[in-house]
Amino acid sequence: MSDGNRSDVEQRLAELNDNVRKASLRGAWQRAGRAREPGASPWVWRWKDILPSITEAGEIVPIDDVMRMRTIGLVNPSQVLPFGTTRTFGVTIQHLNPGETTESHRHTPASIYFTIQGGGVYTTAEGEQQFMEPGDLLVQPSWTWHGSQNTGGTPALWLTAMDISLADYLGAWFREKYPGERVQPFTKADGYHLRRMGGLRSSAALEGEGPFPVKYPWRETLETLEELAAAGEGDPHDAVVLDYANPLDGGPTTATLGCRVQMLRPGEETVSHRHTGNAIYHVVQGSGHMKIGGSKTEEEVLDWGQRDCFVIPSWYWHRFRNDSSAEPVILFSVNDRPLLESIGLYREEG
Numbered sequence: 001m002s003d004g005n006r007s008d009v010e011q012r013l014a015e016l017n018d019n020v021r022k023a024s025l026r027g028a029w030q031r032a033g034r035a036r037e038p039g040a041s042p043w044v045w046r047w048k049d050i051l052p053s054i055t056e057a058g059e060i061v062p063i064d065d066v067m068r069m070r071t072i073g074l075v076n077p078s079q080v081l082p083f084g085t086t087r088t089f090g091v092t093i094q095h096l097n098p099g100e101t102t103e104s105h106r107h108t109p110a111s112i113y114f115t116i117q118g119g120g121v122y123t124t125a126e127g128e129q130q131f132m133e134p135g136d137l138l139v140q141p142s143w144t145w146h147g148s149q150n151t152g153g154t155p156a157l158w159l160t161a162m163d164i165s166l167a168d169y170l171g172a173w174f175r176e177k178y179p180g181e182r183v184q185p186f187t188k189a190d191g192y193h194l195r196r197m198g199g200l201r202s203s204a205a206l207e208g209e210g211p212f213p214v215k216y217p218w219r220e221t222l223e224t225l226e227e228l229a230a231a232g233e234g235d236p237h238d239a240v241v242l243d244y245a246n247p248l249d250g251g252p253t254t255a256t257l258g259c260r261v262q263m264l265r266p267g268e269e270t271v272s273h274r275h276t277g278n279a280i281y282h283v284v285q286g287s288g289h290m291k292i293g294g295s296k297t298e299e300e301v302l303d304w305g306q307r308d309c310f311v312i313p314s315w316y317w318h319r320f321r322n323d324s325s326a327e328p329v330i331l332f333s334v335n336d337r338p339l340l341e342s343i344g345l346y347r348e349e350g
Contacts, residue, residue, distance in 0.1 A: 040086050040278055040313035041078040042292045042300070047307035050093055058095045058155055069102045070095045071160065074280070074309055085311060086278035088336045089163040089257060096121060096150045104147030104178035110254040111146065112161040113138040114282060114332055115218075116307065120152025122186075125213035128193055129186035132158065135218025135284065137244060137332075141211035141254050145184050159282050159309070161334040163256045191215065197247035210248050211255075222330075225263050229328070236271040237350060239264045239320070252338035264288060264322035264329040272296065272319040275348040279312045279335040286329030292318040 020027055054072045061070055071092035074085045085091045093116070096102065104124060113123065115132040122131045123138055125146045130138055132148075140146040150156050167173040178184050193212045221242065229240045241262040244253045253259040264270070264286070272291070283304050290310070293299035296317050303323075304310050312318050322329040340346040 039078070040076045040311055042302060042311060042313060042316060042318075043076055044302050044304050044308055044310040045074050047305070047309075050309075051307075054093050054095045054157065055155070058097055063096075063100055063102065068105070074311075076311060085280055086165070086313070086336070088166045088278065088339060089161055089280075089334070090165055091280045091309065091334065092160045092162075094158050094160050096148060096156045098150050098153055098155070101149045101183055102147050103182045104145055104184035105175060106143050106145045106178075107175040108142050108172050109162045109164045109167045110142050110257055111140040112159075112253070112257055112259060112334055113140070114159040114161075114259075116157040116159060116282075118150065118152060118154060118156025118158075121148060121150040121156040122190075123148045124184045124186045125215075126188075126193070127184065127186055128188040128213065128215075129190055130213070130215045131190050132156065133218060135221065137216040137218075137221070137259060138213070139215075139244075139253055139259075140213045144211070144213050145178055146213065147178065147183050149183065159332075161257060161280065163336070163339075166256060166336075166339070191217075194247060211246065212248065214247060216244055221261060225261060225330070229263050229265060234265075237273040237319075238262050239268055239270055252341075254338065255342065256336060256339045258335045258337045259333070260335070261330065261332050264320055264331075266327060267322060267325050269321040270319045271350065272317050273348065273350040274315050274317045275337075276314050276346055277335055277337045277340045278314050279333050279337075281310050281312070281331050281333045283308045283310075284330040284332050286322060286324060286327055288320060288322045288324075288329050290318055290320050292316050 017030065050072065057070055057072065063070055071094045073090060073092045076085055115134050115136045117134055118132065122129050123146055125140055126144050132138065164173065194214045225240060225242055234240045239262050241260055244259040246253060283306050285306060287305040289301055289303040291299045291301055292312065294316060302310065337346055
């Protein structure tokens with residue numbers, strides 16, 4: 001191509017690009033050099049930083065019509081998002097003083113509650129009075145009624161995971177107050193929904209097709225985890241691990257969020273692997289560390305202790321180690337694997 005022809009093509013291309021831009025279009029030839037938006041970074045949120053902040057908030061931040069609940073969010077340092085723990089879901093620590101109430105409501109994002117501390121606190125979920133003891137997992141699927149009350153003598157704390165980021169991105173974020181009353185009356189006993197979806201079912205006992213709010217008691221979860229550990233069962237990548245299954249169909253915890261609990265026996269170290277999807281962990285018991293990196297040759301070591309939270313972003317190599325030679329480590333986690341599996345984008349490499 002002669003210099004004259006090249007100059008003519010360049011001028012026409014510049015004019016074409018200008019016309020495309022003015023029409024709010026983009027040509028495939030214009031993608032060169034386009035920066036990719038950053039994802040989440042590995043990070044540990046220390047309980048020694050979280051607890052003083054949420055405790056002080058409990059003393060000076062009211063729960064009213066504006067602040068419907070008192071929470072502190074885990075914001076990933078690489079994310080500039082309102083609920084930026086990951087691209088698809090956010091995690092907060094929620095605080096409720098004795099005598100306080102969060103009004104009953106429902107919303108399109110699913111909610112996951114993992115109780116950290118407190119006694120005498122309960123959530124009314126679709127009419128079921130679900131008491132919240134440390135370690136209990138409460139699941140409020142999309143568009144189910146729920147609201148909490150603390151009738152005990154000490155502040156209650158729980159971890160909340162919600163796929164608000166996803167609902168907001170899809171333009172599907174809706175919220176509604178419970179009509180007429182501030183708190184939905186409880187008409188069903190603790191454990192009602194879980195029992196009705198167990199081995200003994202009554203077709204008339206559950207109204208509608210679901211999904212339904214359920215509570216997984218920590219006592220039963222821990223017993224099962226310890227039985228598996230005693231039997232020598234385990235996964236090379238995740239040690240002794242249990243997934244919280246939807247009792248209605250045996251599928252994931254919710255359509256978009258999965259929950260699991262795992263145990264690292266004393267001194268145990270897992271084998272490195274990576275997968276698509278993000279996971280947020282809460283250290284229920286013990287201390288240890290993880291080796292994590294975008295490649296196997298770029299690993300960093302991040303330590304964590306009891307009640308700390310940490311994130312493993314999508315497609316990061318990672319492995320865990322229990323630093324104690326005497327006590328187990330127990331980790332609870334929330335992930336967006338169900339979402340990726342449903343659209344055919346889940347991938348794992350060991």
